[in-house]
Every structure is written in C-alpha cells, then in structure tokens.
Amino acid sequence: MFSRVRSAFMNVVGGIEPVVGMKDVDGPSDERDRHRHLPHKFPYTRPHFLQLHTEEEIAVTADHHIRPIIVPRDINVMPWSAGYAEAVNAGKSMLNEDQACIHRGLLTRQDRNSSDSHKAPSLPYVYFGIFDGHAGSGAAVAAANQLHHIIHEKLVDIIDHLIPPVVQMEKSSRSGLSFFFPGKEVSKESLITGALESAFWDMDQLIGEDKLKYKVNGGCTALAALFIDGKLYVANAGDSRAVLVRHSRSQPMSYDFTPESERQRVRRLAALQPELLGNEYTHLDYCQRPVQKDIGKRILYRDWYMTGWGYKTVTPSDLKLPVVHGEGKRSRVLATIGVTRGFGDHELKALYSNIPIKPFLLCQPEVKVLHVDDEEEWSEEDVLIMGTDGLWDVTSNERVAEIITKSFKQFPQDENRNKYRYTSAAQDLVMSSRGKLTERNWRTSEGKSATIDDISVFVIPIVDYKRDHSAWLEQNKALREQISANMNSINSNVVVERAVHNGHPQDEEEEVSLESVMNGDDEIDTSAPLRLELQ
C-alpha cells in the first residue's frame, strides 16, 4: 500500500506536469459515467464582458501554442474602464479553466405607495470576481454565473442597515424589524463581511446540490472584490490574489490559501478526525520522509500543534504519507490537490483511493476591507490588481507594482485613449507571466521559466469609485431630504427589491430560490472587432 501511494505521489509532485489524475475525474468509473450524461447548467464560455459569442471566437482564445492575450472588445462595458486580460495555459487542460465576472448592482428601498421608483433611496455597488478552476471548469463557470446573485441576495437581507428608512418606523409587520436595532452594536462593515462569507458558503452548497442534477466538474478558487458604501471588500478563498498598488507600492489585499499556508489547519483536522485519513495518511509532518530502514531511528518531525520541529523515533506508522506533503507550489493535500479553499470538489477523491478530499477544503473566504472614503487622496494610478496564480507564480507583488507604474507612464496621455490604460496594464501583466515561446518553452523576458498555467488579471482604478461614491452621497442626501419633506404618512411600508427583477419589485415575502438565480443579460456591443494580441 505505501509504495503504491508513494509512487502515485511521485507522479503528482515529481514532474512539471500537474496532477494527471485530477483531469476531469469525478470518482469511480460508474459514477463518472452517470455524471457524463447529466446536462450542463451553464455552458462553458469566456467571461461575459469579453463578448465572445461564437464557438470559433472561443476556440481562438484556447490556442495552447499561441496563447493569445485576450482583452475586452468594448472597453465601455467595463466599470471605470477597468482593465482585464487573460491567456490560456500551455496545454495542461483543454480549456481555459479561469473564469471571471463583473456585476454592477443596485440595492433599492422603495416606498410601496410611491409610483416613482427613481426617487427611492438606493445604494449602487460594483463587483468583480475571478475563479481559477481545476479538474474541469464546471465549478468556476458556476461561480462566475451565480456568486454575484447570491451576494446580491445577502445584501438585500441587510438592506435595513445599508439603506435605513428615511423616516424611522416604530415597528413593522415585517418579521425581523424587531431586531432592527439589536442590543449589541453591529457595524455595516461586519454585516457586509457576513454577507460575503455566507454567500461563499451558499455558493459551495449550491454547487454541491447541482452536482446531483447537472454536470459540474471540478472545483475552483474564488476571489471577489465588492465596492460598496465607500469601501472595498476583498473576499478570498484560494490562491488567487488581490494587491493594491498605491503610490507605485504594492500592498496585499488578500493572503493565499494553499496546502502550505494552511498546513496547520489541515493537520489539526486530520488529528481531530483521523478517520478522514483512511489509515493511509498521517497528520504528522517530517523534515525528510522516513523509509522502512529508518524505523527505530530519530527523525525531525512536527505534530499538528507545532510550527517548529522536534525529534521522534520512527515507528511503522510514520511510513504513512503526510496529509499535507511537498513544499510551496508542489504542496498537496492527500497527495492530490494543491489548493485548500474555494468551491466544488465535492466528489474529489485522493489519487488511487476512495478517501474524500472535500472535508479538508474550506469555502470560507478571508475578507479584507479598504476604506476608500477616508481622508486620503487617491490618484488615477492607484489600482486594485486581481489575478489568478498564473500571474503570481511568475510575477511578484513588487514586480507587478513596477510593471503597472511603467505601463501607466508609457501610455500616451491622450484623452481618447486614456481609458485603455488599465487594459493595457493588464495586458502587460499577463505578458510578464506568460512570456514568449522560445524553442519549446515559455520564457519570461529575463529568460526564466514563465507560467504554463491559465492567467487572468483585473486592473481596477480606485479613484473612480471614490468619485462615484462622493457623487452618490450628495444625491442620496438630497433625495432623502426631498422624500422626508414630501412625506405625510409616517406609517409607510417597506418594499425591498429582490435580486431577480425586471423593474417590477417582487413581493417582499417571496422566497428567491437559488435555482432561479441566473446570469442577467448584458447589453452587448458587437460592432467592435475581437481584439487579440498575438505577441
């Protein structure tokens, strides 16, 4: 048994190639066959804002030999002319398993008696999401299509806090309003954080449920940025990364979750619930893995409660494979998976075994908040970078700041073209990590190994949101004063606009099922040519 696991392990972490066994494998063959015949809930495609509609257009993006850098064909669909660029992998999977999404949302509080919905107090927000799929693109596509709707639902849930009633009601028939002023003070920040956290949880649950009815293969990491109420919320579950570049310096807005960084969490769980290890793995960690002939010798190890090292005497059970093994990019949970947070992977088993991996994974994001509405000045050059690990494996946070700064400097200061600067910068970042094909290898401009992974990057200006938010503050103040003045009746009822609507607010009591949450239709400009950069 051990030698089998070991040799499997060597296949996984020993070579340059990623996990072979993870490609589109969904468990034992009969289960897999059943799964193969299920319909897709969402078809594979590229991010909606790229406006690629034909199979041919999509096929061009997935050329593993050219790896074209794809950018949006119409910059006007991007909020604040935010930049985006992507490149497919060098052949590790057939499709580009990265997915992305942008959503402009509006939370509206409406007076049921008022016919003029334009005068209702409302709060706009902008969302960017990036999802790096593995073992298939199903989970990433599902998240790109649905996470923002779930987040919207969660924000609607706390609308009383985000958009307080213009005139305070004493009590309402609406359930929950008795808790409108809870005993403990709860900040809007902690409610929006909670909304993101529970949305990530629901998203993963939904994928789990959908896997019974649809073909949703694999798993994905998730990184979401939400600009709302004068702040930027970054929620991260996985090894994609958000970095703020401000005054040309990088500042992390998320921390990578990998088997390496989550070693202690995973080992602690393994120690608590050893049955999850199927008698084939150990929660212990070794400086150098012991072999048969080491039995009885002293070896450097660490238990789950140690961050440092100590000595133990090798026993036969030390020959089991550590639950987290390998270093850095090669670290794996149960010798199989290289990420520890995100969505999906419900059916994933450890290589050559029947041990489920899902218990060791978490969909819980870490949420970091940036106060955009503070006193500090923001310049046009201050941007949020969001990228999948394809970017960060090659290009460091500091190097990204350098590239961005250089890119902005070189961009012509021409008002007409100025809006392309963020796209251009995103393209430069993808270029930096993709490199060029020299002989048979992808190499960076410094001649180092480039990434063979998919790369997706957003470059989002911060100052534009600050401007939008300041304008909104003024409008909102004026609107509320106006409503307050016009209001004769205090006892109005509250109607809350739900996520899925066509201008007609739904009944407040109606449950919006996750089933019904679908991607909205975007207005599309098909006049612009598909813009591919073949460098």
Add this chain to the structure above:
Amino acid sequence: MFSRVRSAFMNVVGGIEPVVGMKDVDGPSDERDRHRHLPHKFPYTRPHFLQLHTEEEIAVTADHHIRPIIVPRDINVMPWSAGYAEAVNAGKSMLNEDQACIHRGLLTRQDRNSSDSHKAPSLPYVYFGIFDGHAGSGAAVAAANQLHHIIHEKLVDIIDHLIPPVVQMEKSSRSGLSFFFPGKEVSKESLITGALESAFWDMDQLIGEDKLKYKVNGGCTALAALFIDGKLYVANAGDSRAVLVRHSRSQPMSYDFTPESERQRVRRLAALQPELLGNEYTHLDYCQRPVQKDIGKRILYRDWYMTGWGYKTVTPSDLKLPVVHGEGKRSRVLATIGVTRGFGDHELKALYSNIPIKPFLLCQPEVKVLHVDDEEEWSEEDVLIMGTDGLWDVTSNERVAEIITKSFKQFPQDENRNKYRYTSAAQDLVMSSRGKLTERNWRTSEGKSATIDDISVFVIPIVDYKRDHSAWLEQNKALREQISANMNSINSNVVVERAVHNGHPQDEEEEVSLESVMNGDDEIDTSAPLRLELQ
C-alpha cells in the same frame, strides 16, 4: 433544560464574582472525594525566588484585605537583577493562584574521553515562567515546578543543532545522527520553537497523568520567556501577556487567547464535532440571544465560518446556549471557563452538566521570537514585561510603558541601588492594577475599579542578556579553537548532559522519565529580611 442552563449562565457572567462552580470542583462528588484523598505532588508555595519558607511567611502574602505587594527578598538571586512583584486577589480564592519560576540552564556537549568538563562547549539559557491558575492552584504549581525541566529535555534533544560538534563526525552509532544534516534546511529558531511547543504539550499530558495519582486541581495559563542563542522566545498559552517596552514604547510579544479571541476556533470545533456539545449548546453565535417568543423571527447570527453577521430565522434549536458566550472578560466557553489555552482542566465539566470542557482547550503556545543579537542598540531601559491578566485588565500596554519609563526616571541613579530599579518598576506596575482599598473597594489612583484578581509581574532587562550572549560568543569561539587544536582523535563520541544530573552526566541512552523531573534545589540566602510593601 434551557432555563436551567440560562440561569446557571446568569450566575456565571451576571455578577462581579467569578465562576462559583469552578472553585475546586473536580467533577461528580464521588470522583471529587477520591481526588481529595490523593497526595500532593508539589506543596502549595510562592515562587522559589521569593524565598518564603515558613507557613507564616506564605500566609502573610495571602492577606486579602491588605494585599501586600511582595518582591524578592534577595535581588541577587534574580538573573540580571530582573524585577518581580505580586499581589494576591481580593478574596476570589483563598490562595494566590498565580505561580512563577526562574531557571538558569546550561546545555553542555561533552567529549566522553575528556575528564575536564569545564572545557566542554556549552550554551547557557535563562527561562522565566508565569502561570495563572484557576479552580485551584494545582496545575499552576505543577507547571512552575516542572515546565522548565521539560523544556530542558527538549533542548537537549536538539543539542546537535544548538552546539554542533567541534569536529564534524561522519557517522556515529548514536541513533539519529544520520539525520544530523536533514534534507530540508531546518533553522535553530524552528527547532527551539518546536522544543517549546512540544514541551507545552508534554507538560499538559503530564498533568493529565498526574491527576490519576496526585491531587492536581484546576488549570492554568502559561507564559514562558526563554533567552537562548542570542534570541528571546516567548511562548504563550492563555491570557497572561508579554510586552516589550523599548524606547519607552510598548510592543506586544504575545497575544491573549480568550474565548473572545478564540471564538472561531472553538465554534469550528463545535461544528465539526457536535457531540461535544451534549445537545445543550450550539456552535452558532447571536447578536442578541433569541428567546421562545422569537421563534419564526429574523435574527442576527453568525455561523462558524463567519466573522461578520447575517440574518437567520429563529428555530427552536437556536434557543440553545452558544458554545462561546459573553463579551470581553465575561466571555466563557460552555458558560464555564474564561480561558481557552493552558494546562490542566482535564476533569472540568460545564456547569450543572456532565459535558467535558477539555476538548475545547488547547495547550499549544504561540511562539514569538525577538532577535536580541541584531544590530540594534538596546538600552538599560528596554525591558520585557510579563504579567498575568490581573495586571492587563486594568493597565494597558501603553500605560505600562508610561509607568515603566516614569519609574526608571525617578529611580535614584546610584550604583548600589541601581539593581533594584526593575523590582521597583514591577512594584509600580502591580500597584497600578491593584490600586488601594477605598471604603470597601479596590480603586486605582484615577478612581477606577482596580482588579480583584491575583497579579504577578516580571520586568526583565534585555541589554544584560545581549551582553551575556556577546561574552559567551567570544568564550565559545576561543574554546572551540582550543579544543580543535588539542584534538587528535576525530572519532570521539558525543555525550549529552541530561536535565537531571548531579555533575555526573548520565548515559546518553538512558530515558529520563517525566516522573523523575523534579524541581532543583536553589541556593538560598535567608539572611535578607522578608520585604513586604504595605501600601
């Protein structure tokens, strides 16, 4: 059932008095009776460096009405004239449940063939430990008597890394030396960290085993500082705290572990292993605890995977008591215990129930390292403060820095008396948190509530260790050169000095049992008078 738990809970967190049910209770009465007849492994006493020997002297320290501030009677027993002061609680327990220990250790590598052990390469270290007991003083006394010996054992285990052989051996018969240069590079820092972590684990195991044979009541927090190899290691498990005061500014050297700060860890465990909650508690958290009439209403809650808040609809199971409840100093695990890390509490049950609390507690310390041997200058005024929560509940980190700075300034610059400055500062700190008895309440000089808890404080100068370490570096270099020159035989064997010795190094293969680890006899100067400050 719920109302019973609720009323128990109110008793616990509702009043000023600490947990009534925790006073010396060791489970059901038959178990308790059995426990009562067990012998003590270590008698109750005050820290060894206070040199209090008679029952009368010890009784004076425990006067709840006067709460005398006790300091060492002979400053010369303190390494670097480090300061210490303590005061007993105002009556919440009969004895002062804080304990402390100082230990000067020496790790020695010896050439078996050499008769001159003074010429063996060795590494000195200095250890300070502080232990805040609860529900009895047994665990704190056990830790004060034994933790430093266990740490010594763990350091001996890694002696090959701390004191490398003068002449490198190729291979030795000694098991483990084949791992002397492991594949992965392991720093001395991570080995010393590992030594502390596994020592804390073993200490807790030992108390658990001893509870079967001896009367070891209650539990305790643990905070240890280890000056070794040019660095300061601070290991913390509990709500005692270490703070560095440097250039008159405070800098945390540990973080408090409390039900509040460990809410997420405890709730996650409760969600993973709901059987630990005995169907009486829930892993959920509520902004305001729901009552029967709230069923069906919306309430602000958070699940284990949320740091923020969200809404849920109240169901009957939401009427269970949260596994962590209450805020700040009043937060409790299972409505019973106010600390989440430390030693002991193996038999502790939740109030009025049979639910064990130990699974929610951790003995794992967080280890923070300070490079004393760096380039930076250290002044006589730069000190490490270690204090139990009695200090920190009243006096903040910043205020401690102010008091220390003021205390040093006011202390006469007289060479003879200079060595008392740290004791004097420790006394000022205890005074700040104990305050004075005005009418029937203990009040600070600002008229605020003082602590009614035990207070213990160390004030340890850093620069003295830096000087000692520099001197050692010189000596060690000279010694190694000398040994190297004298050495004719390469193939010498290594003998490692064990913790329990009387000048005769034990056989290297001999197992030192935890049983045999006892407190060493300190040389005591009984000539100095007992110094009590009755302020």
